[in-house]
Amino acid sequence: MSQFHLSRRSPDEExxxxxxxxxxxxxxxxxAMYRRQFHRCTNSGVIFDDVIRPGLEEPGHWSGPVSVGCAAGDAESYILFCDFFDRVIESHHGHKITSRTPESDFNHDNLKGGDDLDRSYAVRCEVSVVRGVEDFCFSTxxxxxERRQLLTLARKALQRLEEEEALPGRxxxxxxxxxxxxxELNLNSPSASQLRIGVARDWPDARAVWASTDGGLVVWINMEDHLRLVSTRDDANITEAFKRLYVNLQKLGGFYRELRHPFTWKQQLGWVSSSPAxxxxxxxxxxxxxxxxxxxxxxxxxxxxxxxICMDTTESPALYAVSNAATFGLSEVALTQLVLDGVKLLIAMEMRLEGGGNIEELVPTQK
Incomplete structure (x- = not known):
């Protein structure tokens, strides 16, 4: 079942x-790299053409941001096609892969200044995290x-979160x-690209969203990834949003381990899901x-x-979304601190420009 005998020509022709x-x-x-990957196939049937299909469907634009242009069909893809994936990861995140285990830090007490953003400028904040589940193929x-079993696992784990942690939700x-x-849930229909690369197959079968009663924590199930947890706050208190996200993520991770399907971790990469990004x-x-x-x-x-950091437009005029550019190479707290410090500097620059001043002396040296 794992090896598909597709009618393909030689690597040079393909x-x-x-x-x-x-x-x-x-x-x-x-x-040369394509030839090395061409005849490889993971145990669940992922071939290299599956991996590069997202970038062929969405080739990007010369003036736009550079996307990874690929997706892992399963966790084994990161191992079998490592000479390709490692180069993509290093290029996208700007960090060299080594034999060391990636640093991890969930301690919100290590954050500095996450609760004092100027509310005249900072409107809201969102902290989110994606996780893959061991022993299941990724969304593409x-x-x-598999998708229905993933929903069953999520239902069991979230029910325990509600009961044992007194966190009401639906x-x-x-x-x-x-x-x-x-x-109301900001849920968009699948894009044409998502349909072409398989992420939205059988939509909306076995897709779900769990929302806490207060609306501050949401878990997306089987959307673009197995799980995506989102913590939001309208007071832009990043420390509290980060704390709530990781407290509940760690509890969910424990429940999944007890269900014998832990979140997917790779020694040199850390947590992995479908996208190298x-x-x-x-x-x-x-x-x-x-x-x-x-x-x-x-x-x-x-x-x-x-x-x-990155800055994108939103649906509201004069409202911009600032976020981290990479997820690899720094710990969770360090990444959050990076965004916090960057946001504060952008606010300082905006205030300087409002007063007719110059921001040149505020421009940071290259990090």
Whole structure:
């Protein structure tokens, strides 16, 4: 069952056209590398063409951000195709893979200044993390049966979280939600790309969302990953959002271990899921900032690069989402502190520009 006898030509005949591909996959993949990967297949049937399909479907644009352009079909993909994945991970995250176990730090007491962001600028914050579950294929490759079993595991683990930790919440199956309810949960229909690469197969079968009664903690099940936990706060208190996320993540991790399906961990990479962009910590810290002057400044992109953070537009005018650019190479607390310090500097720059001043002396040296 693991080996599929596809009708394919030679590696040289099958090599994709990467002439206008602006992903990391497109930059890194060579005919020689493709030949080395071509006949390999994981035990669950993932071949190398499955891995690079996302980048072929979405080749990117020369002026846009560089995406990884690939996805792991299962945890074994990171081992079997390591000479490819390691280069993508190092290029995307800007950090060398070594034999050392990635550093980990969930202690929110080590965060400095996460509860004092200027509310005139910081509107809200969101801290999220993705996790893969051991012994299951990832979203691009898993079967209907696997997806349904993952939902069953999540239901059991979340029920224990509710009962043992006194955390009331409700599990909602997507197939039971009306369009209005889906909009309230900020749930978008699958994109054409997600359908093409298999992430949204059989939608919305076995997809669900668990939401705490107060709405501050949400768990997405079988969306783009096995699990995605999201902690949000409207007071932009990143420390409290981080604390709530990781306290409950660690408890869920314990329940999954007791169910004999722990979260997926690789010695040199840390936590892994479908995308190489999320290896290491799987952590995303996002702060919504109200900015008027800084987004138009000609030094902004240079500042963001030096701070190792990203800034994207939102649906609201003059509201921008600032987040970490990488998830690998730093601990959870260090990544969160990186975003915190960056946000405070962006706010200081915005205040300087509001007063007609110059921000040159605030521009950080290259980190």
């Amino acid at each position: 090599f994709p056209d990467l002439g206008r591909n602006y992903t990391w996959m497109g930059r890194i993949l060579t005919p 490759h898993c079967s209907r049966g 599990l909602l199956l997507l197939q039971d939600l009306s369009p209005e309810q889906q909009r 999320d290896v290491g910590t799987g952590l995303r810290i996002r702060v919504h900032l109200r900015l008027q002057h800084l987004p138009q400044h000609n030094r902004l992109q240079d500042v963001l690069k030096r701070l190792r």
